[in-house]
Amino acid sequence: MASPAIHLQEVTRRFGAITAVDKLSLTVEAGEVFGFLGHNGAGKTTTIRLLNGVLAADSGVIRVLGLDPGAQGPQVRARSGVLTETPSLDERLTAIDNLIYYADLYGVPPGQVGQRTAAVLERFELADRAGEKVGGYSKGMKQRLALARAFLHEPEILFLDEPTAGLDPVAAQEVGRMIRHLSRDEGRTVFLCTHNLVEAQRLCDRVAVMEHGRLAAVGTPRALAREIGAEMRYTLEVAADQREAARHEIALLPAVKHVETADADLTLTLSDREAAPEVLARLLAANLRVYALTPHETSLEDIYMALHRQGQEREQMP
Amino acid sequence: MNWRAMRTIIRKDLKVVRQTRAVLIPLIIVPVLILVLMPGIGGALLATADPDSEVIRDFRRESAAFFDHLPAPISERLAQYDDEVQRITYILFNLFFPPMVLLLPTMVANVIAADSFAGEKERKTLEALLYAPTTDRELYLAKLIGPWLAGVAVGWLGYLAFAIVVTLTTLSFMGSVFVLDATWLLLIFWVVPAASGLGLGAMVLVSSRVNTFQEAYQLGGMIVLPILLLLFGQLGGVVYFSPLLALAVGAVLWALALGLVVYGARSFRRGALIARL
DSSP states (O other), X not given: OOOOSXXXXXXXXXXXXXXXXXXXXXXXXXXXXXXXXXXXXXXXXXXXXXXXXXXXXXXXXXXXXXXXHHHHHHHHHHTEEEEOSSOOOOTTSBHHHHHHHHHHHTTOOGGGHHHHHHHHHHHTTOGGGTTSBGGGSOHHHHHHHHHHHHHTXXXXXXXXXXXXXXXXXXXXXXXXXXXXXXXXXTOOEEEEEESOHHHHHHXXXXXXXXXXXXXXXXXXHHHHHHHHTOOEEEEEEEOGGGHHHHHHHHHTSTTEEEEEEETTEEEEEESSTTHHHHHHHHHHHTTOOEEEEEEOOOOHHXXXXXXXXXXXXXHHOO | OXXXXXXXXXXXXXXXXXXXXXXXXXXXXXXXXXXXXXXXXXXXXXXXXXXXXXXXXXXXXXXXXXXXXXXXXXXXHHHTSSXXXXXXXXXXXXXXXXXXHHHHHHHHHHHHXXXXXXXXXXXXXXXXXXXXXXXXXXXXXXXXXXXXXXXXHHHHHHHHHHHHHHHHXXXXXXXXXXXXXXXXHHIIIIIHHHHHHHHHHHHHHHHTTSSSHHHHHHXXXXXXXXXXXXXXXXXXXXXXXXXXXXXXXXXXXXXXXXHHHHHHHHHOOHHHXXXXX
């Protein structure tokens, strides 16, 4: 079995009294698109720095591509590409000079520098303005150039911190398409930090949610929904003249947390999946004509918010 | 050592200096002013001066204490000249300008090195650089070498321009090239690289610990003080550059510069730098 692309075990990093990353343990498989979610200050950027050996961990074990970033930082960084939160480009240089600089820094073979820079400029639709100083670029263009830089040396693993921030919808979709291509067609691992939950749900095989430096949950969005017991929402379709009766019947069930009328249907919020047969049984026992009881897909946003609420509740506990 | 990455960082730092007018213009104007215009005007004025004029006689009389207490080798050299203009010319260019030649590489290395980490931080380009596949030591040394080369180049080219200008303006009455001897050679090839090293050794250390170019320049700029002391020492007749003194000054500057570089390289941690971003 292939070794994981990333493995963290009980990793802790403090800055004075603040624990930025607290006993973090997780594994990311090679070729996976892994979403790393959390609000500002949750420890996402610190984790990327630890994984690249730019920061040293206070304790715990880190392995990236089988290497220890603490002792083999340059080797890890040579095989990884990082898109930092700010584009971190030299605005006094042209786009092409910025890319050539990083191609040389990352050890792209000298004979391939020209071809690689031209290819990424083309890929990110910057070729026609490659000779201009980056200071004159729009925010979206700078973000595209920073992405081009991260792809330049064809890394095995990509750390992307908010890759679509500042991009227009078309460019954001193109980046999403590229991330999927890199993972599914080229087998590269993508570690994606994002606030964009729709993007994470669309792109990521698995996600981890960080809360105050701690791992709140990890898994596929579906598994997470089950694991955290996120509330389940259903649409109930009954005969139009029986809608109020149905509402009355199911409102009495303890597993039904909320009922509301939406268009011609009822929308139910149940405590868990097991409540659905109970609802159906009750309606049928009351001789009501049920046409459909359809579950809503739990969104990553629902999961994220549920985890956030759980975290807040834990903090408020004495 | 990842020499290619180091060369890349050095080349880029020097390229940015060449492309940044705010840095480049002072780096050209100051050396031109001190090592071309000032000696050129001085040489031209002395070339037209009458050794028997009132001005020259007054100057010589007022500077009697200075001339009377010169070290023996300089006095012997001055005795070979026929008139006071030649002696004043020799003193002017051999005693007052050497500290200037030392000041420039220190200043140049200082200005460029101030931009090294603090400038990258200010321009928000540092984070991507810290993710480069170099060790901490390679990154630190690469940031040192560019400013050092620039400082040495300015020192050497500045001296070359100075020697040409002085020779062209004074050859008619001095009869020979008098700003090229063992002391000058030691200053240029031994002391100038050391002075440049001292300037940047201090500055890169400071630059990695502060947030802006200005902060770095204000703190690290203090390293030119020993050079200024030498200048005032020469002006006041307390210190005179001789081959022995040039050797000693070079040795002290090299020791200080290497000490700062070694300390800086050992204490430099990219993690400490990135944690402050």
